[in-house]
Amino acid sequence: MPLLALLILWLPLLPHAGAEALLIRNVQMINQGEEQRPLVSIVIKDNKLDLVSEDTIPIDQVDRAYDAAGGTLLGNLEPGQPASFLILANNSMDDIEKLMDTKRYARFAIYEGELLKNFFRRITVETAEGQAAAKQGWLAYAAPPIAVPLNYRDSTRWNKYEGEWVSGLFAGAIMLDRQRWLDQDRSSERQVGDLTQEYEGGEIRGLRFGGVGTLNFAKPWVWTAFAATHAFDSGFDATDDDDFTLYDLRLDIPLWEKASFSIGKQKEPISMERIMSLTQSPMQERAAVSDALLPARNVGMVVASNFLGDRMTLAGGVFNNWLDKDQPNSLGDNATQYIGRLTWLPIESKQQSTTMHLAMAMRHSNGKEGLFAATDPEFNNAPDFVDTGIFTTDEFTTYQAEASLRSGPFWLHGEYTRTEADTGPGDNEYDLDGFHLTGSWIVTGEMRPYNYQAGIFGGVPIAKSVEQNGWGALELSLRYSELDLSEYPTDSGKMDIWSAGANWMLTPYMYFTLNYRYITLDRYGEEGDTHGLNTRLVLLLE
Template structure:
């Protein structure tokens, strides 16, 4: 703020000294001087505005220049879970307990308007590819360019592969605490082809449709580090790689009515792995890491995934469903394939609906934030889901699992959410049945 008086003083002196000179100049020269002086004053005003500008808090600091060319903000989320199990069949001793599911810290930035960057890490011990409680897990680490034309972005670095609607939805916006069975099995980044991986992709996004195409290697946490990146005990010859793509279309895209259609897929070369390709998942409860269905390690030359998406909303009613299949070209023996799908639905009791943008749905934002003083109660939602996965084919008996889930979600405001899920799981593998129930609670903070 010390610059402000200096600017005013300099401007006053300039005007005073310019007076005698103006008399001796022609009208054109005088007008030119006036124009230059006005331009200088405008520039000073802009600089003063930048000096005075305070960071915006929503709820974390967001710094943006008045021109919008440069910006910087903090981002992150915390998700803390607790789960309790009841065993009907089987001998598994599931963990009743708590877990820091996510503890993400990150930054977003803009450089000269056209360049964007993001770095986000997860320090929670429950990141699904963690192999040690102290691991720092890199999520996003990329540079993005959007100066080609209005609707196109190019992304270079580690970011989400364009596979499935559930993966496209932010982890802070999902309908249930955990993603469906087949999505977890076919897009796990240490044992399958999706999730966060290093690569380059291009995305075109309009009001009604999106198209994304990219080529991806491995996750940064396992590049050049042997087995340090996760639970897989794989010896790598070369880094696995392959293309991935997603296409979405919303023939109906209004404020409260949406119809979403989509397809996605990937093909990946295994990089010469003799073991390590593996599809597996648990009871859709992250607190316990028990895998109820599991193919074991598969020696493969390459493998692929294809999925279809159908989702939509009509006011407070929301529907989300997907089907996916993966095919494996094995080194020895016949090729195998596995598939799965889910159907989920919800009703927002308080009447809100989800925002739809860039081929994905966001979490509920309450019309009236919770406040005892003002009488607001936030937004309330009830949800249900049917989820299934079949990992049996040929001589691979990975098992088959079917889950039924019910959920109650409370959104006190735009940045907090409380979830309570009930899951009934029923898995059969090699003649052994594991059936039971789980209740999971989550407290989430997003900024």
């Protein structure tokens, strides 16, 4: 008998569900093309489907809770709409007779918000798992449950390839900016020119595309390849070299259980802010010190491992960018860098809702290509405010320290970076340094996860996107950064920046951001002030 006809037959015989919150735990979902079937919790509020989540939802958040005991769900799940679905007895997917006889084997039925049938056991005493999900102690925090994506039933996507020996996922990102300078005093105009003449308006901040996947050995190897084009914002007379950049070309090879070897063009293991993806940052751009004193990518190899129960990570690498465009074509003519990073979690609450992260790193270069430090004022559409120019060094060493504290939706992160340059016997040594302190609050309650393998915090998860009858996730952030290049005698400048930001993530693939900055530049014997605003639309394909 068709599902719709069966539900209509039951409709006049059963009681109204009432305007209440109903929780059904341990419901088995059907994933096309995958043997593993996730267990989820379903929440119905005021007869409408409110949430479908793989997270455990405490029973004290609802009026009634039931255990589906692994029963299989049939029907459509549309958040915000009257609930309509069946839940069959456990193991129904493995028995064609049960699938054909839904009247006999259905254990739960609801149609247009009307509860038609419910044979599930009511949960009156919270389980150990449910207790763990609730708040326990002053260090604990219960983040809102993360909704299952609406396309949970379709594991086959057009941008995904699954082969016997190779698998891959095509991904991309585009960031659209709109820059406006709110005010610039005369001193600033003399330092960097009139910003409203050339550095205002819209631009494509970045267009990146590529893929990530596996080579399916007994222990799979992970490949990554991403490129970017700058043709949109380089101007009409852009050269070919300006149009295309290879960002990542990397192969990750497992060594033992918690160790890996990476080779290719990749990020160096230094600075959480540099290692994190820019799309996951609480601000639109990285702090000035991170851009001025640390590279975006380099060519080399890294060995990394976790130890002490994943509370510490250690990574070390050797880099030489001789394979990049416009570089001398031999290793000996290019600078070689040696980098190491150690991270430690001295504090982590039982439920992992409060985590303190500490790290230190060092980067040493033989200085074959000299040293160059310059950066914009944390707006992409702006000239360099500070600039040392290229100067000759025998060697230089960068020291970096970082500290983070995340407690529930609150995150406080700071980094200090210092580069000491040796310009040769009898010459001066120059110190270039800076720091930033960033704080963020996820207003909607989500909590940034911690990546124990990389020793970094991840992006903001979205509990309920606008596609799931939610508002998405909202994050507010503040940052103070300082960069001092003034010790180098060319009057390279000292810059302080106050920033405020708002990030509204509507879905995992689309969000809007707004950043305001107040910039103070001390250079050429005077102090100039500037402040501006940038809006950004981010679209992701994953």
